[in-house]
Amino acid sequence: MAQTDHIIELRDLLFAWKAGLPSVLDMPAFTLARGKSLLIHGPSGCGKSTLLNLFAGVLVPSSGSLRVLGRDLPQLKSAERDALRADQIGFLFQQFNLVPYLSLIDNVTLPCRFSAARRKRALSAGNSLDEVAGRLLTDLGLETDHNRPITALSVGQQQRVAAARALIGGPALVIADEPTSALDPHLRDNFVEQLFASSRAAGSTVILVSHDPELGRHFDEVMDLRDLNRAEEHP
Amino acid sequence: MTLLHLALRSLLNRRLTVGLTVLSAACSVMLLLGVERLRTESRQSFMSTVAGTDLVVGARSDGPQLLLQAVFNIGYPTRNIGLDAYEEIAANPAVAWIIPLSVGDTHRGFRVVGTNESYLTHYQFARDRHLELESGDWFSGEDSAVLGAAVARELGYRVGQEMVVAHGAGEISFAHHEEHPFRVSGVLAATGTPVDRTVLVSLRGIDAMHAEFQGARDQTVDITDPLAVAMARAEAHDHAHDDHGEIGSGSLSALLVGLHQRGAALGLQRSINESDAEPLTAVLPGVALQELWVVVGVIERSLLLLGGFVVVVGLMGMLSNLLATLDQRRREMAILRSVGARPGQIMALLVVETSLVTAAGAVLGLGLVSAAMLFGAPILETRYGLYLEVGAPSAAELRLLVGVVLAGTIIGLIPGWRVYRHALIDGLTPRL
Numbered sequence: 001m002a003q004t005d006h007i008i009e010l011r012d013l014l015f016a017w018k019a020g021l022p023s024v025l026d027m028p029a030f031t032l033a034r035g036k037s038l039l040i041h042g043p044s045g046c047g048k049s050t051l052l053n054l055f056a057g058v059l060v061p062s063s064g065s066l067r068v069l070g071r072d073l074p075q076l077k078s079a080e081r082d083a084l085r086a087d088q089i090g091f092l093f094q095q096f097n098l099v100p101y102l103s104l105i106d107n108v109t110l111p112c113r114f115s116a117a118r119r120k121r122a123l124s125a126g127n128s129l130d131e132v133a134g135r136l137l138t139d140l141g142l143e144t145d146h147n148r149p150i151t152a153l154s155v156g157q158q159q160r161v162a163a164a165r166a167l168i169g170g171p172a173l174v175i176a177d178e179p180t181s182a183l184d185p186h187l188r189d190n191f192v193e194q195l196f197a198s199s200r201a202a203g204s205t206v207i208l209v210s211h212d213p214e215l216g217r218h219f220d221e222v223m224d225l226r227d228l229n230r231a232e233e234h235p
Numbered sequence: 236m237t238l239l240h241l242a243l244r245s246l247l248n249r250r251l252t253v254g255l256t257v258l259s260a261a262c263s264v265m266l267l268l269g270v271e272r273l274r275t276e277s278r279q280s281f282m283s284t285v286a287g288t289d290l291v292v293g294a295r296s297d298g299p300q301l302l303l304q305a306v307f308n309i310g311y312p313t314r315n316i317g318l319d320a321y322e323e324i325a326a327n328p329a330v331a332w333i334i335p336l337s338v339g340d341t342h343r344g345f346r347v348v349g350t351n352e353s354y355l356t357h358y359q360f361a362r363d364r365h366l367e368l369e370s371g372d373w374f375s376g377e378d379s380a381v382l383g384a385a386v387a388r389e390l391g392y393r394v395g396q397e398m399v400v401a402h403g404a405g406e407i408s409f410a411h412h413e414e415h416p417f418r419v420s421g422v423l424a425a426t427g428t429p430v431d432r433t434v435l436v437s438l439r440g441i442d443a444m445h446a447e448f449q450g451a452r453d454q455t456v457d458i459t460d461p462l463a464v465a466m467a468r469a470e471a472h473d474h475a476h477d478d479h480g481e482i483g484s485g486s487l488s489a490l491l492v493g494l495h496q497r498g499a500a501l502g503l504q505r506s507i508n509e510s511d512a513e514p515l516t517a518v519l520p521g522v523a524l525q526e527l528w529v530v531v532g533v534i535e536r537s538l539l540l541l542g543g544f545v546v547v548v549g550l551m552g553m554l555s556n557l558l559a560t561l562d563q564r565r566r567e568m569a570i571l572r573s574v575g576a577r578p579g580q581i582m583a584l585l586v587v588e589t590s591l592v593t594a595a596g597a598v599l600g601l602g603l604v605s606a607a608m609l610f611g612a613p614i615l616e617t618r619y620g621l622y623l624e625v626g627a628p629s630a631a632e633l634r635l636l637v638g639v640v641l642a643g644t645i646i647g648l649i650p651g652w653r654v655y656r657h658a659l660i661d662g663l664t665p666r667l
Contacts, residue, residue: 049664058572058662079577086575091663093573096566101248102241113237114575165574177664 006067007173007205008032008055013064015050023062024050026231032221037196037206041213042225048209051225052177055207056089057081069172086115090166090204092176092195097162098150105146108133108164111171118169125170136164139201140194155182156191163195170202177209192218238580241571242587249560253592256553260596263549264639265603267542268632272604274535275629278528281307284428285520287359288334289500292316292324292507293489295514298523299530304338305489306520308346308429311339316487320513324492329499332357334491337441340400345386347400347434349441357493360428370394371421377440380417383433384425394419400434400444415444442486492517546639550646553592557585557650561657568654569663578658585654586647593643597636601628 008031015025025047032038042048053059054066057073058081066073069088073081090111098107109129112119119129126132134146142160144153153161159179166174176195180188192208192215199206208215216222246253285291285306293301294314303309315337325333334357337349355366355373371394374381382392392398396419417436425431494500500519507517568581576584608625628636 053662053664056573056663082575082577085573091573093570093663097570099241099567099570101244106244110570111574113240114580 005034006031007034007069009067011065013066014062015054016062023231025229027228030228035205036220039216039219039222040209040225041211043211046225047229048225049177052175052209055175057085087117088172090171090174092162092166092179094178095155095182098158104148104150104161105130105133107150107161108168110165112169122169133164133168136167139198140164156187159191167198167202167204171204174199174204174206238584238587242584242591246588246591252556256556256592257595257599259549259552260593261599261603263545264597264600266545267635268600268604270538270542271632271635281524283361286362288491288520289494289497290492290504290517291489291520292492292515292517295516298518299527301516301518302520302523305336308432312488317513320515321487321490324490327503329494329503330492331495332493334358335438335487336489337438337486338488340402342398342400342434343390345432345434347436349436349438351438354435360426367424368421369424374420374437377437377443378417379420381421381423381435382419383423383431385431386434387422392419394421550642554646554649561650561653565657565661568658569661572658573663578655581658582651582655585651586644589647590640590644593640597639601636
């Protein structure tokens with residue numbers, strides 16, 4: 001890992017789906033220090049998902065600089081961005097987070113199949129990947145038989161499995177896209193607290209995107225994307 | 236490794252539809268391999284029938300026709316060979332043995348062939364196997380007959396049975412040689428060649444039978460007078476016995492010739508074909524078979540092409556099946572992208588899946604063909620005298636199988652390419 005104090009560092013970032021189309025993101029400057037958790041909120045259509053795809057290296061800015069974990073993403077080849085994501089970034093989606101044909105434990109250990117680095121880090125925390133996955137699931141409050149078929153899990157349980165997958169092998173950054181929108185308020189707070197506890201233990205920084213500003217009290221930094229994004233809204 | 240594991244789990248998760256796809260692929264592969272195997276095995280079977288014979292000699296005709304008449308019990312020659320020709324060929328120092336054949340009569344649909352003991356000692360099939368008697372003895376006189384295995388089985392005849400031979404081909408004949416019945420002296424072991432469907436009698440037996448038939452017809456006998464009939468018959472019989480050579484009166488249809496050295500076959504063939512004495516044709520069985528395959532080959536190729544088309548239809552079914560499920564799998568692809576899968580890996584996952592499905596179909600198809608052969612071989616052998624060997628797949632079959640799997644893999648590139656595009660457009664947030 002390149003030594004840097006910043007998890008995210010962007011300057012004059014512009015993004016349009018195609019050259020000639022109006023920009024959907026136009027951000028002058030933003031930095032997130034290592035170890036700080038960040039909530040990005042804003043109504044749907046304000047470019048949150050696009051921003052996450054940029055952070056993840058799936059999309060590339062049309063212009064401007066974007067450094068994630070010290071790496072200059074636009075300068076990397078797409079395979080290098082994929083490798084960076086595999087090694088250093090954990091993901092958590094709104095719902096339907098799990099691969100239907102894999103077992104619960106196999107879903108958690110999936111990132112270790114694509115990244116030798118995460119596999120190695122995960123194995124430094126236990127004897128086997130299955131054991132590490134099981135411990136993560138327990139820490140995240142999944143009190144169920146880990147051999148259950150994933151189709152038998154509730155939405156809340158599925159999100160915990162997905163959180164364990166995002167955290168296994170201690171990625172430097174965990175990005176969560178509306179992970180709580182399918183959960184009721186009580187479950188929501190409980191889930192976010194456990195996510196934070198586990199990501200602190202794993203040494204991961206959390207960036208969470210939500211339309212719900214109420215979650216803000218859990219975070220070090222809260223950003224309303226509308227304040228930072230100068231681009232017109234394109235629903 | 237990762238992709239193979241994922242592909243296997245994904246296929247297992249959809250085991251019903253995948254199972255049906257594998258089954259349809261297997262059926263089309265079975266058809267393709269079945270045609271191929273029948274093709275090569277029937278050639279093999281034909282080849283093995285003439286394996287030990289170096290030359291087939293008959294009255295002037297065309298090579299494949301002579302071969303079919305003399306060896307494969309198909310069709311009758313229009314002219315016979317004279318005794319002189321037989322003796323001339325037999326006198327050639329290069330000739331090791333001659334099997335004389337006289338055809339033209341049937342018994343209940345089975346061909347009756349007049350020959351001599353050299354048939355038993357020299358006829359070879361399946362490369363180097365000789366005929367064996369399963370029961371009884373080789374015919375000894377002019378009124379005993381030896382049955383092929385299929386004749387004995389289908390007619391239920393045993394040694395000692397009496398039988399009447401009809402003149403001419405076909406199951407129903409109105410000219411019966413009832414004056415000269417034969418008695419079964421022996422039954423041959425099964426060979427998987429047309430011999431199984433043949434009744435063998437001595438050449439003198441054929442002569443005697445025809446002489447009596449001729450005699451009975453030539454003389455105007457009052458058939459109401461038993462004494463006159465008996466006298467005519469006795470006279471005719473005596474007439475038939477005038478000629479006591481082993482070869483009989485000399486009405487031969489064809490000769491199977493074995494040489495001391497196979498290399499002499501071409502020279503002998505030429506000298507027979509160019510002989511001034513009598514218009515004869517000598518053919519090398521292998522060459523005549525090749526000529527036959529040129530004709531049959533068109534049908535074979537059409538069948539193989541048809542089999543190929545069935546495989547293509549099967550693969551198209553698989554393709555439409557796969558494409559239909561792709562939209563449902565966009566979320567899954569986004570998850571794989573999020574854990575670091577490259578778009579190329581996602582494409583590879585789809586291609587690996589189709590390869591696995593076609594490979595499973597190919598293996599299952601091979602199994603079905605082998606099973607069908609195992610059960611079908613005895614039926615083909617008894618019904619058509621076609622002897623099939625059930626064994627490991629041939630190189631040609633393996634090529635077909637590899638071709639099918641390759642075609643499946645290439646077809647997998649189509650959904651593969653689609654998910655590749657999806658992966659690039661969707662990123663981590665599929666637009667459903």
